[in-house]
């Protein structure tokens with residue numbers, strides 16, 4: 155009989171299990187708490203040096219040539235920009251598309267992307283999406299700004315996305331739109347540019363995919379240039395990591411099944427020949443990482459001249475110092491139509507003002523949408539912070555993992571994602587966990603793409619229920635059953651923390667996030683304490699003292715200094731750029747929101763590829 159990993163930890167501690175355990179250095183040799191006779195040093199954090207007395211932290215192109223009308227149950231937009239593009243008709247036939255072959259991808263039988271879902275135990279797949287707790291969203295504050303913002307919808311039925319897409323929404327078991335979808339879909343369908351900031355795990359992928367797919371279905375794009383071996387996609391979706399691009403591709407394929415809209419993915423680390431072959435077979439929506447796309451553009455295998463929709467997922471990350479030059483090259487220096495001709499959709503859970511300012515170069519008379527409280531730190535994610543010395547982190551982590559054996563979800567072991575700062579640190583921790591009987595895999599930028607995919611698959615399936623990761627896995631990844639996120643090493647930036655913990659507590663489900671804090675994380679004390687307080691989490695008194703100390707010593711440089719009720723605030727409202735109007739929706743009690751930090755601190759880019 156196969157024993158569980160926690161059992162094998164017990165066995166190894168008893169000397170009967172893992173023979174590799176002896177290979178681990180003495181500090182790494184794990185002894186479960188019940189077999190030990192000592193208390194953890196981390197349980198009683200040393201008080202910080204006397205702090206200065208300090209108060210405790212308290213708890214436009216609007217009408218771009220067309221009117222948006224609400225006709226017969228769906229939004230119709232007379233996009234002025236479409237008329238500027240040659241060859242774009244607009245005879246949307248509800249439920250079908252123009253000249254697109256149902257069930258065929260340019261002569262090939264279309265693979266049913268729902269096949270695996272249907273083969274799965276129905277009760278599980280039902281739980282995944284229809285089990286979403288929409289009540290958790292009732293009290294969510296929403297802010298829109300910009301001129302003539304189209305009104306939100308309450309149901310998918312209110313917007314005619316087309317029969318084929320509607321069927322796919324049903325196949326996905328999406329019963330009603332999430333808050334970001336309620337607002338973003340009508341805004342995008344009306345043809346407006348959009349900067350959307352909404353909590354992690356709240357359904358942003360569908361929020362930008364549905365309008366793109368529906369738009370392509372509804373219009374005729376039959377006059378694409380014919381240049382041998384060059385692909386002319388109509389939509390480009392960029393994301394910062396290979397894994398996220400693959401995930402968006404998988405989702406987009408489900409949403410576009412039998413619509414005739416063809417989705418292709420291109421990302422680095424994988425052989426380019428296969429991707430070229432796919433592109434040659436035709437592409438409507440290209441999902442890509444920036445590096446591989448630049449390669450394809452330079453080889454003239456892709457032209458952006460027909461791009462009608464540009465979406466940046468994790469847009470703040472895409473426009474920070476690591477990626478901005480590549481993004482500018484793709485968007486501004488190649489042959490992509492300018493803002494106002496193409497429609498641009500930017501999505502993230504975090505949007506620092508400095509990045510908003512950069513992003514506005516890519517947009518035309520856009521709507522800003524903020525949904526939900528800061529980042530993902532809603533009540534759905536229970537946040538804990540523990541004082542743990544660097545030297546105690548491994549044994550403390552193993553204690554947490556050991557304790558989890560007792561608290562499986564629905565009789566199943568939940569998955570645990572452990573974030574570390576460096577690639578070497580990831581390797582070392584994975585090794586230590588494995589030799590101590592905790593089946594772990596790791597993922598970081600020094601791994602081959604094959605190794606990365608293998609690790610992710612093994613984690614998703616529960617074969618290795620622990621994944622040690624750098625920030626390469628911090629954003630966007632939607633892995634069901636991630637019950638616990640451990641910040642073994644805290645990031646230097648509170649926004650990175652928001653994205654990391656957002657790998658749990660997704661789509662209305664509960665999750666747990668534990669952070670190990672020590673003197674090395676002083677700059678995170680105040681933003682972390684503020685964030686936890688805003689999310690109604692218990693802030694340990696010692697963290698409050700560190701936060702006060704950090705404030706007084708000037709150690710706090712994080713960008714979200716003021717705290718905010720929203721994941722971001724429209725930077726246009728701060729200065730002379732404020733031409734639009736602002737609407738607030740829902741959100742329960744008042745309290746307004748403070749400044750969204752401003753300033754853009756240097757991000758840690760080393761863990762990214």
Ligand SMILES: Nc1ncnc2c1ncn2[C@@H]1O[C@H](COP(=O)(O)OP(=O)(O)OP(=O)(O)O)[C@@H](O)[C@H]1O
Nearest residue numbers: 283328330331332354355356357358359630632661
């Ligand atoms: N309307 C809906 N009803 C039920 N489930 C939904 C709905 N929309 C999306 N989901 C599910 O919610 C989960 C999270 O969605 P998604 O990955 O798009 O979140 P996100 O907002 O992009 O998160 P992140 O900020 O981490 O990238 C997915 O499993 C998705 O299938």
